[in-house]
Amino acid sequence: xxxxxxxxxxxxxxxxxxxxxxxxxxxxxxxxxxxxxxxxxxxxxxxxxxxxxxxxxxxxxxxxxxxxxxxxxxxxxxxxxxxxxxxxxxxxxxxxxxxxxxxxxxxxxxxxxxxxxxxxxxxxxxxxxxxxxxxxxxxxxxxxxxxxxxxxxxxxxxxxxxxxxxxxxxxxxxxxxxxxxxxxxxxxxxxxxxxxxxxxxxxxxxxxxxxxxxxxxxx
Amino acid sequence: xxxxxxxxxxxxxxxxxxxxxxxxxxxxxxxxxxxxxxxxxxxxxxxxxxxxxxxxxxxxxxxxxxxxxxxxxxxxxxxxxxxxxxxxxxxxxxxxxxxxxxxxxxxxxxxxxxxxxxxxxxxxxxxxxxxxxxxxxxxxxxxxxxxxxxxxxxxxxxxxxxxxxxxxxxxxxxxxxxxxxxxxxxxxxxxxxxxxxxxxxxxxxxxxxxxxxxxxxxxxxxxxxxxxxxxxxxxxxxxxxxxxxxxxxxxxxxxxxxxxxxxxxxxxxxxxxxxxxxxxxxxxxxxxxxxxxxxxxxxxxxxxxxxxxxxxxxxxxxxxxxxxxxxxxxxxxxxxxxxxxxxxxxxxxxxxxxxxxxxxxxxxxxxxxxxxxxxxxxxxxxxxxxxxxxxxxxxxxxxxxxxxxxxxxxxxxxxxxxxxxxxxxxxxxxxxxxxxxxxxxxxxxxxxxxxxxxxxxxxxxxxxxxxxxxxxxxxxxxxxxxxxxxxxxxxxxxxxxxxxxxxxxxxxxxxxxxxxxxxxxxxxxxxxxxxxxxxxxxxxxxxxxxxxxxxxxxxxxxxxxxxxxxxxxxxxxxxxxxxxxxxxxxxxxxxxxxxxxxxxxxxxxxxxxxx
Numbered sequence: 001x002x003x004x005x006x007x008x009x010x011x012x013x014x015x016x017x018x019x020x021x022x023x024x025x026x027x028x029x030x031x032x033x034x035x036x037x038x039x040x041x042x043x044x045x046x047x048x049x050x051x052x053x054x055x056x057x058x059x060x061x062x063x064x065x066x067x068x069x070x071x072x073x074x075x076x077x078x079x080x081x082x083x084x085x086x087x088x089x090x091x092x093x094x095x096x097x098x099x100x101x102x103x104x105x106x107x108x109x110x111x112x113x114x115x116x117x118x119x120x121x122x123x124x125x126x127x128x129x130x131x132x133x134x135x136x137x138x139x140x141x142x143x144x145x146x147x148x149x150x151x152x153x154x155x156x157x158x159x160x161x162x163x164x165x166x167x168x169x170x171x172x173x174x175x176x177x178x179x180x181x182x183x184x185x186x187x188x189x190x191x192x193x194x195x196x197x198x199x200x201x202x203x204x205x206x207x208x209x210x211x212x213x214x215x216x217x218x219x
Numbered sequence: 220x221x222x223x224x225x226x227x228x229x230x231x232x233x234x235x236x237x238x239x240x241x242x243x244x245x246x247x248x249x250x251x252x253x254x255x256x257x258x259x260x261x262x263x264x265x266x267x268x269x270x271x272x273x274x275x276x277x278x279x280x281x282x283x284x285x286x287x288x289x290x291x292x293x294x295x296x297x298x299x300x301x302x303x304x305x306x307x308x309x310x311x312x313x314x315x316x317x318x319x320x321x322x323x324x325x326x327x328x329x330x331x332x333x334x335x336x337x338x339x340x341x342x343x344x345x346x347x348x349x350x351x352x353x354x355x356x357x358x359x360x361x362x363x364x365x366x367x368x369x370x371x372x373x374x375x376x377x378x379x380x381x382x383x384x385x386x387x388x389x390x391x392x393x394x395x396x397x398x399x400x401x402x403x404x405x406x407x408x409x410x411x412x413x414x415x416x417x418x419x420x421x422x423x424x425x426x427x428x429x430x431x432x433x434x435x436x437x438x439x440x441x442x443x444x445x446x447x448x449x450x451x452x453x454x455x456x457x458x459x460x461x462x463x464x465x466x467x468x469x470x471x472x473x474x475x476x477x478x479x480x481x482x483x484x485x486x487x488x489x490x491x492x493x494x495x496x497x498x499x500x501x502x503x504x505x506x507x508x509x510x511x512x513x514x515x516x517x518x519x520x521x522x523x524x525x526x527x528x529x530x531x532x533x534x535x536x537x538x539x540x541x542x543x544x545x546x547x548x549x550x551x552x553x554x555x556x557x558x559x560x561x562x563x564x565x566x567x568x569x570x571x572x573x574x575x576x577x578x579x580x581x582x583x584x585x586x587x588x589x590x591x592x593x594x595x596x597x598x599x600x601x602x603x604x605x606x607x608x609x610x611x612x613x614x615x616x617x618x619x620x621x622x623x624x625x626x627x628x629x630x631x632x633x634x635x636x637x638x639x640x641x642x643x644x645x646x647x648x649x650x651x652x653x654x655x656x657x658x659x660x661x662x663x664x665x666x667x668x669x670x671x672x673x674x675x676x677x678x679x680x681x682x683x684x685x686x687x688x689x690x691x692x693x694x695x696x697x698x699x700x701x702x703x704x705x706x707x708x709x710x711x712x713x714x715x716x717x718x719x720x721x722x723x724x725x726x727x728x729x730x731x732x733x734x735x736x737x738x739x740x741x742x743x744x745x746x747x748x749x750x751x752x753x754x755x756x757x758x759x760x761x762x763x764x765x766x767x768x769x770x771x772x773x774x775x776x777x778x779x780x781x782x783x784x785x786x787x788x789x790x791x792x793x794x795x796x797x798x799x800x801x802x803x804x805x806x807x808x809x810x811x812x813x814x815x816x817x818x819x820x821x822x823x824x825x826x827x828x829x830x
Contacts, residue, residue, distance in 0.1 A: 010240070011238045011239065011240035012240065012469075014228055014234040014235040014237075014238050015235050015469045015470065016233070016235065016470065018471075019235060019471060022469075022471070023242075023469050025521070025523065026242070026467055026520065026521030026522065026523075027521060028521070029517075029521035029522075029523065029552075030242075030518070030519065030520070030521035034552075037553060043553070045523070045553075055235075056228065056229040085242075085521070086242075087240060087241060087242050088240050089240065202226050
């Protein structure tokens with residue numbers, strides 16, 4: 001099955017996961033690339049995005065699996081045609097035949113940017129480093145069956161804290177992204193809960209790279 | 220996009236509806252733009268983007284050199300709160316610039332419940348609500364759509380109205396503005412010139428005088444404005460502008476599919492139906508043009524669904540030819556074709572069978588009234604036999620879902636007519652018992668009753684609306700006579716329909732009421748989440764306006780009606796004649812079985828009415 005590596009930036013970060021699937025389905029159609037359809041009462045075009053992403057998150061490492069009908073079209077051709085039919089902010093970086101199973105996708109590198117309108121609180125960086133060095137930091141997680149308490153530390157592979165100029169701190173983290181998965185915004189929730197003085201004015205997140213369990217880049 | 224917006228977006232539901240950037244949106248370089256138009260739809264993005272008229276006019280204006288038309292929608296409540304808290308003015312999607320930056324502000328108004336949204340959008344843009352308080356040529360506010368046929372409740376807020384179909388007239392309006400801006404005209408000068416374009420109604424050029432009893436005494440044209448303003452129509456739909464490159468929303472909208480308008484007008488003449496008269500005369504598009512446009516739209520948009528649209532689609536003469544061509548194309552490209560608004564005739568039954576091969580759609584009937592007597596009164600040409608035969612066939616074919624729509628409070632309606640609905644539903648259930656192939660799944664009959672709202676430009680425009688208490692009594696009576704568990708019965712609280720009735724036949728005295736309601740927070744009245752009648756009740760009291768004057772009073776046939784300045788082609792004499800026939804229980808045959816002389820054909824030049 002072919003796979004596309006794509007990025008989602010700019011205005012496109014506001015497109016939800018389900019809507020993004022629809023955006024892709026229509027882009028394939030506009031590009032004259034006929035997707036195969038699922039069997040059943042309500043046939044659906046076969047596209048699937050590896051790691052669903054929250055609205056407002058930027059990414060440079062998204063994977064889309066799809067399947068085309070008819071004769072094989074060269075991957076480079078698919079890439080060009082798709083990019084001509086996609087909305088601003090969604091751009092395919094590569095199309096290739098997938099060798100790795102999505103279930104082996106394990107880690108995600110992300111950057112969480114914390115913005116402080118009134119300047120960075122004193123010793124914030126050190127406090128955060130100490131926080132994420134703890135054995136256990138429990139944060140509330142919203143699930144289908146109501147709120148649940150979870151310890152996020154075991155899902156953080158590594159994390160560094162960087163001060164960026166006057167008003168920004170960035171958390172560069174490698175976290176688990178499948179079974180179990182950690183929503184990067186839980187890092188912000190941890191800070192808000194444990195270090196109330198360091199609560200940012202605004203926080204946003206960017207996905208940077210994905211890895212398998214051996215921390216080799218996943219494609 | 221500003222940092223402020225970036226911070227607000229994650230906190231609101233469905234942020235993609237505020238950012239623009241969809242496939243097919245038009246962006247222009249400001250240095251090539253002389254006239255900027257903010258095209259406002261007074262409801263949410265999901266509703267507005269489903270509106271075909273708006274898509275057509277967006278294309279029409281953007282085809283003009285030097286003109287850039289952008290879209291503005293009413294924000295959902297959470298976004299509105301955030302905007303007000305952060306003093307963020309309402310913006311247009313394409314450029315993200317504030318609405319107040321635009322030269323022209325256009326509204327498309329399709330239903331009365333959007334009136335509060337229009338004022339609220341002006342307010343969110345930081346613009347004065349009243350036309351008289353917007354002094355310059357900039358920010359000229361105009362409006363069109365079916366509500367413009369009785370524009371009086373909005374007369375104080377909108378600078379001018381564009382009546383009828385806008386494919387041609389919009390170009391004339393915007394071109395005139397282009398010239399006015401270049402030559403530095405005043406607003407007054409522009410309005411004077413725009414009033415000379417056929418189909419343009421400038422409310423400030425008409426003085427409304429009232430009698431002591433509140434009815435109109437006179438409508439006096441000023442500044443040489445025409446005594447009657449006649450709506451504009453497109454003469455030849457095959458040659459009319461139709462956008463085959465449409466915006467494809469990146470987030471789900473209400474009608475998330477390509478839309479193919481096959482003809483305009485309606486031959487049926489149901490006496491309650493405003494659309495049926497306002498969209499006359501009948502003009503068709505040829506199946507060849509439609510097929511071509513359908514393929515182009517589908518290829519350009521990537522949609523996997525297309526719907527054929529019009530009033531009473533079965534009356535489109537080219538329907539067989541068009542669907543015979545479209546069905547194979549759709550099957551090959553895995554596109555689902557839907558044909559709503561079919562009548563229960565033989566061809567339609569065959570067509571439904573064919574469509575079923577792609578996707579099952581529901582079965583919906585709108586008998587509107589429970590007895591043949593009352594259906595004759597309203598000229599709804601649908602018999603019990605047609606309904607039952609179609610249901611029987613559908614049940615035999617595996618369907619087990621029926622929706623039936625009725626109205627309560629129609630002229631001459633008695634309890635017998637109300638109970639006729641229960642009887643008809645009972646017969647549908649019997650038809651299922653006799654014909655269903657798979658009874659294990661059970662039957663669902665969804666029954667909904669609406670509260671009749673008399674509308675201008677219909678034979679029932681003079682009628683009384685029944686009181687809300689009486690409406691609820693009839694609903695209850697009906698409910699008591701539904702015995703089967705298969706029936707799901709829906710009826711709405713009467714408040715919304717009362718308000719709709721007030722505005723539909725309203726006059727200029729309602730302006731202050733709308734303003735007061737909006738100032739106290741009324742908006743998104745079409746949404747259950749936000750509709751709050753108490754705000755409106757207070758506004759009526761504060762402005763000393765009685766709702767009953769417009770609803771239960773009924774209008775005299777000799778009375779000057781607020782919308783008498785407007786000419787839709789169908790004349791008052793025809794409506795009076797039809798009203799008499801209604802009371803005599805006389806059916807008027809559809810236009811193909813004999814022209815009833817409604818008058819709309821007089822709008823056609825050189826072509827005949829396609830009835």
